[in-house]
Amino acid sequence: MQVFFTPGPAQLYPTFESHVQQAIREQIGSISHRSKQFRGIYQFAVEQLRELLNIPADRAILFSGSATEIWERIIQNCAEKETTHFVNGSFSKRFYEFSVELGKKAQKFEAPFGQGFDITRHTVSDSSELICLTHNETSSGVSMPLADIHYFKKTYPGKIVAVDVVSSAPYPDLDWSLVDTAFFSVQKAFGLPAGLGVWIVNETCLQKAEQMKQQGQYIGTHHSLPSLWKNYLNYETPATPNVFGMYLLGKVVKDMNAIGVRKIRQETEEKATLLYQFLEQSEKFRPAVENPAHRSQTVIVAEVENPAEKIASLKEKGLVIGSGYGAYKDKQVRIANFPATSFENIQKLIKELE
Amino acid sequence: MQVFFTPGPAQLYPTFESHVQQAIREQIGSISHRSKQFRGIYQFAVEQLRELLNIPADRAILFSGSATEIWERIIQNCAEKETTHFVNGSFSKRFYEFSVELGKKAQKFEAPFGQGFDITRHTVSDSSELICLTHNETSSGVSMPLADIHYFKKTYPGKIVAVDVVSSAPYPDLDWSLVDTAFFSVQKAFGLPAGLGVWIVNETCLQKAEQMKQQGQYIGTHHSLPSLWKNYLNYETPATPNVFGMYLLGKVVKDMNAIGVRKIRQETEEKATLLYQFLEQSEKFRPAVENPAHRSQTVIVAEVENPAEKIASLKEKGLVIGSGYGAYKDKQVRIANFPATSFENIQKLIKELE
Numbered sequence: 215m216q217v218f219f220t221p222g223p224a225q226l227y228p229t230f231e232s233h234v235q236q237a238i239r240e241q242i243g244s245i246s247h248r249s250k251q252f253r254g255i256y257q258f259a260v261e262q263l264r265e266l267l268n269i270p271a272d273r274a275i276l277f278s279g280s281a282t283e284i285w286e287r288i289i290q291n292c293a294e295k296e297t298t299h300f301v302n303g304s305f306s307k308r309f310y311e312f313s314v315e316l317g318k319k320a321q322k323f324e325a326p327f328g329q330g331f332d333i334t335r336h337t338v339s340d341s342s343e344l345i346c347l348t349h350n351e352t353s354s355g356v357s358m359p360l361a362d363i364h365y366f367k368k369t370y371p372g373k374i375v376a377v378d379v380v381s382s383a384p385y386p387d388l389d390w391s392l393v394d395t396a397f398f399s400v401q402k403a404f405g406l407p408a409g410l411g412v413w414i415v416n417e418t419c420l421q422k423a424e425q426m427k428q429q430g431q432y433i434g435t436h437h438s439l440p441s442l443w444k445n446y447l448n449y450e451t452p453a454t455p456n457v458f459g460m461y462l463l464g465k466v467v468k469d470m471n472a473i474g475v476r477k478i479r480q481e482t483e484e485k486a487t488l489l490y491q492f493l494e495q496s497e498k499f500r501p502a503v504e505n506p507a508h509r510s511q512t513v514i515v516a517e518v519e520n521p522a523e524k525i526a527s528l529k530e531k532g533l534v535i536g537s538g539y540g541a542y543k544d545k546q547v548r549i550a551n552f553p554a555t556s557f558e559n560i561q562k563l564i565k566e567l568e
Numbered sequence: 569m570q571v572f573f574t575p576g577p578a579q580l581y582p583t584f585e586s587h588v589q590q591a592i593r594e595q596i597g598s599i600s601h602r603s604k605q606f607r608g609i610y611q612f613a614v615e616q617l618r619e620l621l622n623i624p625a626d627r628a629i630l631f632s633g634s635a636t637e638i639w640e641r642i643i644q645n646c647a648e649k650e651t652t653h654f655v656n657g658s659f660s661k662r663f664y665e666f667s668v669e670l671g672k673k674a675q676k677f678e679a680p681f682g683q684g685f686d687i688t689r690h691t692v693s694d695s696s697e698l699i700c701l702t703h704n705e706t707s708s709g710v711s712m713p714l715a716d717i718h719y720f721k722k723t724y725p726g727k728i729v730a731v732d733v734v735s736s737a738p739y740p741d742l743d744w745s746l747v748d749t750a751f752f753s754v755q756k757a758f759g760l761p762a763g764l765g766v767w768i769v770n771e772t773c774l775q776k777a778e779q780m781k782q783q784g785q786y787i788g789t790h791h792s793l794p795s796l797w798k799n800y801l802n803y804e805t806p807a808t809p810n811v812f813g814m815y816l817l818g819k820v821v822k823d824m825n826a827i828g829v830r831k832i833r834q835e836t837e838e839k840a841t842l843l844y845q846f847l848e849q850s851e852k853f854r855p856a857v858e859n860p861a862h863r864s865q866t867v868i869v870a871e872v873e874n875p876a877e878k879i880a881s882l883k884e885k886g887l888v889i890g891s892g893y894g895a896y897k898d899k900q901v902r903i904a905n906f907p908a909t910s911f912e913n914i915q916k917l918i919k920e921l922e
């Protein structure tokens with residue numbers, strides 16, 4: 215068996231297989247999505263996620279096909295005309311491009327690849343309705359400090375703040391009073407197969423969507439926010455969802471809660487420290503993100519000569535690391551540091567990188 | 569273990585579990601969706617589906633989160649202003665409502681619940697661009713005869729014909745020269761867990777979408793037809809898809825091909841005949857669809873007094889049948905007749921229904 219350090223799809227959570235076997239025994243693939251049993255699965259996942267991420271009771275927790283879909287749904291439902299984007303990599307850029315494709319006026323602040331922002335230097339447009347932030351740029355390994363994430367709602371209380379935590383949750387300890395909506399996908403730090411996005415939303419977002427709908431604006435169909443929310447109140451979904459994935463998510467998050475999110479966050483930092491220390495001391499590798507305050511704890515990006523050669527030789531030893539993203543394939547590698555990755559495997563990887 | 573006769577989620581295909589175990593051994597949940605291995609999985613599923621459903625090489629086979637999503641994407645991408653819908657149940661009605669929600673002018677021909685159409689009595693509007701047909705209404709058990717499906721392209725060659733085969737594929741032997749696009753979900757007759765929609769599209773649809781995009785019309789973002797198609801050419805997807813589901817689909821369709829689609833279709837008809845014969849002879853049950861030409865071969869709907877009682881007593885014997893849809897919960901039951909359901913189990917069910 216190979217050990218995956220890829221930034222998603224990623225190493226599966228250690229308990230994944232036993233939960234799959236249990237799901238097969240319980241015939242989860244056959245149950246109706248309008249049954250009491252399904253509503254129990256949805257409710258269980260919600261309760262476990264609330265505990266893990268400290269999500270207030272008044273937030274809806276919704277499911278989509280992917281986090282990419284949630285980019286689309288947020289822009290459709292939370293901005294009538296204008297959005298603002300902090301772009302520091304390929305995924306935050308796609309989020310921005312979605313707004314343009316959806317016909318919005320999109321304000322963009324862009325940092326060079328591998329760099330973060332001095333946020334106080336940028337002023338969000340008065341007419342912008344939605345500020346889109348990416349906590350962890352999976353492409354560049356740049357993370358936006360939590361204090362910066364929280365700065366926006368304090369500074370612009372009338373605007374909706376959306377935070378992409380796709381490849382960092384459950385690591386960031388978000389202050390939900392300063393975040394209107396956040397989202398992630400399960401194939402990153404939750405160690406599950408892809409095919410499910412999780413969307414956490416407050417009533418401010420719902421009201422915005424309802425107001426747009428009343429004005430005859432296009433907010434989508436089955437996966438509009440009012441449609442998802444209305445179904446969520448009954449722990450149902452507008453379309454037949456990935457029931458199997460929702461079942462597995464609830465079970466894996468329960469396992470994470472048994473460890474405790476504080477310990478998971480602490481171990482994430484300890485493993486990241488090991489990796490960054492190695493990169494800084496190495497003669498071959500160096501951290502791609504120079505400013506330590508902007509370095510991701512969950513997706514560590516390193517510069518190296520001949521990355522393809524390094525990736526191939528590690529693969530022969532059963533260790534799969536990620537290539538650099540897009541144009542950075544020739545210069546960088548990416549190493550995921552998710553909860554499914556043990557200290558032992560990080561140490562083993564470091565030894566082989568040496 | 570219970571045997572499911574529910575119309576989706578449904579009984580899983582007999583080989584489902586062994587394919588899951590193999591997927592776990594191959595670590596399918598961890599592989600990159602930009603890897604050669606993933607492209608092989610996509611290509612394999614496409615090749616197997618082409619063989620099973622006799623899909624021409626020039627058709628793209630695309631994946632979404634659900635068939636419900638495909639309703640949205642078809643309307644967004646294949647109609648600028650006006651669509652036409654043949655509504656004979658709750659799902660064809662939702663397809664129509666999506667068009668209204670998306671701001672199109674939607675022409676609707678509606679048959680009473682449980683009845684089909686005399687299609688020659690209805691004239692599609694000259695300005696309509698897209699004709700939406702539902703081959704098999706999962707809610708009412710009404711099926712549109714293949715000759716009727718094929719009538720529309722012959723009669724209106726300039727319009728796009730879309731066919732919902734959600735709960736009937738692979739049963740209908742569609743003439744692809746008379747169908748522009750068709751779609752289904754995997755949790756019905758393919759006997760897999762929900763979370764994956766399959767969208768078969770021709771170049772006429774793509775050209776329409778590209779033309780709309782050039783005119784600045786809204787056609788979606790990652791799951792617009794041009795975006796899905798461009799990625800498909802490389803056997804990739806715009807967002808991280810349900811890789812596990814795509815893997816399982818390819819494997820199950822291969823198993824179906826080993827049996828042969830002709831035999832599967834023949835057995836479907838033989839099992840349906842057994843069920844309808846029973847319903848017609850029964851004192852307690854009767855077929856909900858009166859006209860035999862409009863009776864579904866895959867979702868058999870029956871009228872009965874106290875359906876909840878019947879459903880409960882069957883469940884105690886390990887046989888799970890579906891309730892009537894929506895307002896028909898008090899009057900009807902639904903019995904799925906998909907390839908995963910054996911002759912033996914149909915006979916066992918009939919015996920218990922007696």
